[in-house]
Amino acid sequence: MEEEGPDRGVGVSALRIVVIGGGFGGLASAVRLAKFGHGVTLVEHSDTLGGALQPVRADGFTWDAGPSSTLLPAVIRDLFRKSGRPLERELDLQPLDLVREHRFADGSVLGLPSGSRTAQIAAFDELGGLGAAWAAYVDERAGEWEVLRRGYLEQPWDRDLSSRELSDLLGSREMLHKRLRKVLPDARLRLVASHPFVADGHDVRNVPVWMGAVSYLEQTFGTWTIPGGMTALGAALVDRLDTREVTVERGTTVLDVVVRKGRAVGVRTSAGDLDADAVVCAVDPRRLPALAGFVRRSMPAIPPVVCHVGLEGDLPDLPHEVVLHGDPMLVVRTGGTSPDGGAAWTIHGRGQIAEDVLRALARHRIDLRPHVVTRIDRSPRDLVEAWSGSPLGVLWQGRQTVRDRLGPTTPISGVYAAGAHATPGSGLPFVGLSAALVAQAIGPA
Known part of the structure; x- marks a missing residue:
């Protein structure tokens, strides 16, 4: 291996690469780099992979914990094509008619059409x-x-x-x-x-x-989803790790990047050190002392209050996502899966939430309380602790924020950054693009 190979991005020898984080950014980076011919080890602190793409389940109901739709389907198609089998042979990614429905304080309603300038x-x-x-x-x-x-x-x-x-x-x-x-x-x-x-x-x-x-992007390329939930995307990528012979270390916490003479040579974990020619940070870089100093001026975007409810009975007919503007702002997502005769909905809350989320929702004439069979509430802190960071990435604090984040390269030679904290926008398209940039920067073996 040539000493400066990982930073040139072309014609490198096969590298030992450690990917930190098993969310969408880490999974996408790992399968791309493995397809390039590198030896890839993915390290995840929890016992499961997928991050915010992991489902939430209770009493026969299933909800998307994170995104329930995506923009720019070409990003996901490219990921699957560049790492193995085409997307269409594994997942049914379908367009939605509406981006979302907006309900305003004056009583007016807008259904925002997806993928059509004329319809909008x-x-x-x-x-x-x-x-x-x-x-x-x-x-x-x-x-x-x-x-x-x-x-x-x-x-x-x-x-x-x-x-x-x-x-x-x-x-x-x-x-x-x-x-x-x-x-x-x-x-x-x-x-x-x-x-x-x-x-x-x-x-x-x-x-x-x-x-x-x-x-x-919403108007031109539309909004897309996978019937049954976007969790299927994470599951397909986990399967692809096996196809691409990626070594996976679950239940292992990465403590830091090992740096010698200004260059990454491995990662230090709770189970011992792993040697590496290149390291991909697909988690919040604040968690790694070697990188934390470079992002000290940035802050994470905080998740909303989340309430997953399993429902039964006569429910209002709502599209896949409804935004109820006001303070608090409430977002209702209806796309979960449930036992026969039931429904699995998720409510997000932002702003001054001084009462129960379902009570606030009832003031908008959507009263789900008589229909609740099961319920799971998660605070922003609960979500950040569950995911060891925010899947919403870096909080915008003005124009300097674009320079305060890392990625795809970092100031440490041999260390790269992917995921929500390494891209200007949250969500699957931007995270997927960040993984593609890391693969491009490292290059094929």
Whole structure:
């Protein structure tokens, strides 16, 4: 093996690679690198793999613990194609008609169509002749997405080699909140545009304007899901670890990266040291002393309050996701699986939650309390402890945040970063892209 091989990204010898973390970012990195011909060991502190893709089960009901849908299906298709069998031979990824339904405080309702500019314009026109304003806002995001995709999300970013267009975009001082107030005249449009970030715990005043490209992705590529739950995605990747002969160390805590002469040579774990030519950090880097100093100015985005309920009886007919705007903001997801005659729903809460979540939901005329068979409540702390970090990644604190996070490379030679903390957006598409960047940076054997 050549000394600087892992940092060149092309023509390296087969490397011993340790991937830290068994969430989606770690799984995606491991199977890509193993397909490249490297010897990969994945280390996970818990006894199960999948992270936020792990299901929650009780009394015959099953809920998605994390994402229940995804944008950019091409990212998942590429992952499966580049690591083995095509996606279509293993999972049934299906488009949804709606991104979500928004219900506003004034009683108006918007069903946001998925994957159609024409349908979105018509839906906003029905809300009050707002289609043209919404279309103009989303159209402007298209150009920003292309700049980000080409120069930042699909190839490892080097600020010294960055195009002027990309540097100007990433360095812009304008935050999304200011742009929304400037170009969207109706408060309901601003709520729709800002929702993905509010739902992830961000203050829109601190989110860069270019992150508004999420609205373009929703309109252009649509929202997709797997019938029965997105947990099937995690299970398929766990199976692929076996196919790609990845060594898996479950129930093992990584304590730190072992660094000698400025270069990673292994990881220190609760079960002993593992030698490595390259290390992929697919967890919050704050957990690793060698990396923590490089991310001391960043903070994690905190998960919402979550309530999983198993239901029976005559329930309202709701789409897969309904947003009830207000304080608190409530999100109802209906896509779980249940015994015959039942339903498995999940409620997320954000904001001033001074009462039981189901009682707050009842004030919106969705009273599930008489129908509850079983219930699981999880606080933000519960979720962070269960996952040893936040799957929502880094909290936006202004334009500097993009430089405060690590990935795909890090200041330590031989250490790479993937996962929610290594990418500007949370969710499966951005995490999947981060894993692809790590594979590209390391290169094939």
